Amino acid sequence: MRYESLDFWLSACCSLVFLNMMLIFVAVLLIQVPSPPCFSVLFNFWVV
Secondary structure (H helix, E strand, O other): OHHHHHHHHHHHHHHHHHHHHHHHHHHHHHHHOOOOHHHHHHHHHHHO
């Protein structure tokens, strides 16, 4: 039981870190590239 819960928490933390890295990557791309207004609006709506 303990090992299964530990594995679950480990996978959950890994997925959260991966999602955070993806968000940071997308944010950096949007900042570097002069994006149209629709992309910024979509990004703001997605973040909020």
